[in-house]
Amino acid sequence: MWFLPGSHHDPQGRDRAGAQGADSGSRFRGERPLTVPAFRYCPSPHHNARPDAVAIDLVVVHAISLPPGEFGGPHVEALFMGKLDPSAHPFFQEIATLKVSAHFVIQRSGDVTQYVPVQRRAWHAGLSVWEGREGCNDFSIGIELEGDAKTPFEDTQYSTLAGLISQLQGRYPALGVDRIVGHEHVAPGRKWDPGPMFDWSRLRMLLGEPGVSARSCDWPLIWEK
Numbered sequence: 001m002w003f004l005p006g007s008h009h010d011p012q013g014r015d016r017a018g019a020q021g022a023d024s025g026s027r028f029r030g031e032r033p034l035t036v037p038a039f040r041y042c043p044s045p046h047h048n049a050r051p052d053a054v055a056i057d058l059v060v061v062h063a064i065s066l067p068p069g070e071f072g073g074p075h076v077e078a079l080f081m082g083k084l085d086p087s088a089h090p091f092f093q094e095i096a097t098l099k100v101s102a103h104f105v106i107q108r109s110g111d112v113t114q115y116v117p118v119q120r121r122a123w124h125a126g127l128s129v130w131e132g133r134e135g136c137n138d139f140s141i142g143i144e145l146e147g148d149a150k151t152p153f154e155d156t157q158y159s160t161l162a163g164l165i166s167q168l169q170g171r172y173p174a175l176g177v178d179r180i181v182g183h184e185h186v187a188p189g190r191k192w193d194p195g196p197m198f199d200w201s202r203l204r205m206l207l208g209e210p211g212v213s214a215r216s217c218d219w220p221l222i223w224e225k
Contacts, residue, residue: 037110044080044115046101057174058140063147063193102142110156117225128186149195162206
């Protein structure tokens with residue numbers, strides 16, 4: 001969910017019909033975390049029910065920073081909670097009224113915040129299509145990485161992302177490596193995140209490591225609400 005001035009759309013997809021714990025001993029081919037990333041749940045009001053009988057079979061990876069290019073502030077959470085102050089930064093005047101969310105945000109530290117129960121539909125992808133299916137919010141899980149198009153992502157973000165996806169795969173076996181895509185892939189020409197600094201081959205390597213699942217199995221994810 002990378003925002004460029006003047007380029008954002010309603011991620012609910014209302015442009016079309018309808019809304020749309022860890023084990024520190026895991027083996028990551030040299031990427032052994034010194035600390036276990038923290039997990040917290042902060043329920044966003046920006047979600048609704050998925051369509052009946054729709055299976056979750058896609059993960060959409062995003063990048064976000066607010067203001068653009070700045071990390072570590074409270075503004076991403078404020079946006080997802082519907083509390084972004086438009087006077088806090090000139091850019092916020094363009095996006096403060098958007099009703100957007102993702103299921104998860106992975107900060108630069110690797111810590112994870114969940115905003116929407118996995119079984120609920122988060123509003124992250126907007127106008128989107130994958131393999132001929134429109135409205136990716138209906139059948140996907142949205143994961144935001146704190147980042148931008150110019151700054152390399154942190155090692156711990158990759159390991160946390162892989163661990164989180166591994167835990168999700170335990171609940172949704174259809175989430176194979178070929179079902180992990182970027183916002184740029186489901187909304188080409190409109191979105192380009194997670195962007196050129198994201199190393200897809202590194203993520204695939206981590207997802208192929210048996211130790212990933214061991215690291216992710218204890219996160220108390222919220223599945224339904």
